[in-house]
Amino acid sequence: MxxxxxxxxxxxxxxxxxxxxxxxxxxxxxxPEELFPSEGLTGKVMLSDYFEGIKGTNGDTEVYLFDSGVEGGTALVCGGAHPNEAASFLSTVVILENLKVTCGRVFIIPRLNNSAFTCSDPMEGFPASYEIPTKIGIRKFRLGSRVTNPLDQWPDPLVFSQYPSNQQLSGFETRNINRSYPGRPDGNLTERIAYAIIQLIDKEKVNIAFDIHESSPEVPIVNVIVYHENYEEIAMGAILGLEMAGLQFSPETSPMNFHGLSHREWGDYTNAIPFLMETSNPSMGRLRGKTDVDLVLRGYCDNYKKAKETGALRIAYREDTGEPIAHRVGRHIAGVVELINSYNLYYPDMQIVIENLPDYDMIMEKGVGEFLNN
Amino acid sequence: MKTGISTIVTIMILFLAGSSLLAQKFEQPVLISSAGQSADVKLVKMLAQRQGLNATTVLMAKPDDLTGFKTLVIVPGFSSKGLGAAGISQQDEIERVQSLIKAANNLKIPIVLMHIGGNARRQGQSDSFNQLVADNSKYMLVVKQGDEDGFFSSIASTKNIPLTLVEKIAETAEPLGNLFK
Known part of the structure; x- marks a missing residue:
């Protein structure tokens, strides 16, 4: 007994x-892991300052401001819309921790869907975090989910009816912020976050806005700049400029009939010029092998090498080197810089001049960690 | 003696081939269209503008759109976003391109292929468009990365189509302009 x-x-x-x-x-x-903005930082607010409806929720997130004090245009750089896309978040962190603005203003939101950083995608076997060695030590970063944490928004409907288009999508997409724009003040949490971002863009009179993403190597929309049809020349100018620097980006027009995405709705509902960029991330693909930190950071996977060799699909994968994080972050930062350069040519009265960001070759040579503070 | 004659003949053939390549000229006005609805066609439009060409871009040109044009430039490359934006299927697009090419051939309007998308517009769904346009072209201007496996070179060689390969997209501008000068 x-x-x-x-x-x-x-x-x-x-x-x-x-x-x-x-x-x-x-x-x-x-x-959230601590971030260490560069000395150029002039302010930090919360996204809920633009829409109270997300205050006190996991959807609220930091908004960092770099104001040169010199009259010019305003840029918004967003990472972490899908926190399972490591280079999306890391690119904005590198920008945040190095940026100097000498004309105009730059807003940075590293964790666009903060709630999605607090969970990971079920059944995918993603590591919960990854570490980047820096000059001083090791920085640890969360690898999150593609969508809002179900603890913050549940249940999913069987069919997601996108607001206001009524476009029908899988119920899962109801927690995807990049299907939720322009959002609504009385909607679910994801729609309210989307609505808050639209308020920020409007209130701060953002001229050019970036939404940084990653994608599976087998998806056709990879290594691209997606642009709104009203701003074709800026995208094309940047693509030619990037090509001169040895970086190939494909142009993709934002489909007018595919709703809820930043490159469509930011352009339709605000005065901002939106761009979305995608890099190739083998850890996200359906053909991937063991899903571990090495795959997330080194981006090397024999399965993709074999798949590319078959020639059956277009696979955006470099057989010899894979798609390492330095390559992906380097591409994103180069894309932001070149798109701003191209924008400046078309809007000379609303210039945005940014400095001190590492270029692609520097990041490839020294690694991402070299450009992280602390 | 025999060797000497064959050398002279070879030199003459090479000279004639070279002259024909150099003499390859097309007339304006130019209609620029896509095959596969990739946005690469927008880059070609920009390059044509920079070269001062009398060119009009119609993404989904149909046979009727050929009226008044003397050269058709087709930019092949599949884009799911592009097809989605156009609201058509890949099969619809193939059929449109086939009818456009057929009409151009009937009207004796020469077709110039411009493939600038590199390996992003190769293999998979892109190659059906690449093959269709290449087979019917009178001249091909290709960014080298798109020909790493010799896809375009092989067609050019088999069908005796002049082919210019360049390293970068920006480098297509000058040869494009020269085709019409």
Missing amino acids: IRNHLSTIIITIITATMGVIAAISFGKMHQ
Whole structure:
């Protein structure tokens, strides 16, 4: 009898201990890693300052401001719309931690869907985090989910009816911020975050806005700049400029009939000139092998090499080197710089001049960590 | 003696081939269209403008659009976003391009292929468009990365179509302009 009670007590204690450890670990997912902006930072607010409807939720996120004090245009750089896309977040962090603005203003939102940083995608086997060695030590970053945490928004409908287009999509997409623009003030959390971003763009009179993404190598929309049809010349100018620097980007027009995406709705509902960029990330693909930190950072996968060699599909994968994080971050930063350069040619009265960002070759040579503070 | 004659003949053939390549001229006005609806066609439009060509771009040109034009430039490359934006299927697009090419051939309007998308517009769904346009072209201007496997070179060689390969998109501007000077 006593023996039975003793074993029950022991099992209960062990179970409770495991539960506490798991709870602490799970709780840490809600603690964003510290970022270390460059000296050029002039202000930091929360996205809820533009729309109170997300205040106190996991959807609220930091908005960093670099104001040169010199009259000019305003740029918005967003990463982390899909926190499972590591180079999206890291590119904005590198920009945040190095940027100097000498004309106009730049807003940066590294965690566009902050809620999605607090969970990972079920059944995908993604690592919860990855580490980048820096000059001083190791920086650890969360690898999150493509969509808003179900703890923050649940349940999904069977069919997602996008607002206001009524376009029908899979129920899962109801938590995808890049299907939720322009959002609405009384919608679900993802729609409210989207609405807050539209308010920021409007209130701050953003001229040019970037939404940084990654995609599977087998998806046709990879290594691209997606542009709104009203701003074709800026995209084409940038693509030619990038090509001169040895970086090939394909132009893709934002489909007029595919709704909820930043490159469509930011252009339709605000005065901003939107661009979305995608790099190739093998850790996100359906053909990937073991899904670990090495795949996320080194981006090398034999499966993709074999798939490309078959020639059956167009695979955006470099057989010899893979798609390492430095290559992906380098491309994104080069894209932002060149698009701003191209924008400046067309809007000389609303210039945005940015400095001190590492170029592609520097990032490839020294690694991403070299350009992270602390 | 025999060797000497064959050398002279070879030199003459090479000279004539070279002259024909150099003499390859097309007339304006030019209609620029896409095959596969990739936005590469917009870059070609910009390059043509920079070269001062009398060119009109119609993304989904149909046989009737050929009226008044003396050269048809087709930019092949598949884009799911482009087809989605146009609201058509890949098969619809293939059929449109086939009818455009057929009409151009009937009207004796020469077709120039411009492939500038590199490997992003190769293989997969792009190659059906690349093959269709290349087979019917009178001249091909290709960014080298799109010909790494010799796809265009092979067609050019088999069908005796002049082919110019360049390293970068920006480098297509001058040879494009020269075709009409």
